[in-house]
Amino acid sequence: MNIRLATEADLPAINRIYNATIPSGMVTADTSPPSAKSRLEWFAAHHTLRPIWVATDAEQVTGYMSFKNFYGRPAYAGTAEISVYIDEAYRYRQVGQAFIQYAFEQAPTLRIHTMLAFIFGHNEPSIRFFRKHGFEPYGRLPGVAEMNGQFYDLVILGRKL
Secondary structure, eight states, X not given: XXXXXXXXXXXXXXXXXXXXXXXXXXXXXXSSOOOHHHHHHHHHHOXXXXXXXXXXXXXXXXXXXXXXXXXXXXXXXXXXXXXXXXOGGGTTTTHHHHHHHHHHHHGGGGTOSEEEEEEETTOHHHHHHHHHTTOEEEEEEEEEEEETTEEEEEEEEEEEO
């Protein structure tokens, strides 16, 4: 497995992985696949200090990880939201583990001192994954997401580096 910076050429694979998570209602608050244009804008919004990485296996993208600014004020510049998405065929095969270790290694060069993960309260596998890697509960926003007539909590986990 290799981890490298994502390129625009990786967008079809990134979108495939992301869009595959939508139907479950477990991972993302998107309820339908975003347009290709919006994903291009999302990709372009990432930069040197808030990159997107992909994991590859024999040149196939098996997952991606990104950092995003937490809040648009200067005092929060050292805090970033981390997102990890793994191709279903590669889940439970250490891709997530490799990503999180890589994120911890890269954080100092990206001027990140605190990582936040925003996870649906019913997504126990993701909560367990981040807790296993030292993320602690920072908050819970009850019933803030509505999907298919149901309301879901958003759990915020954080880790100081």
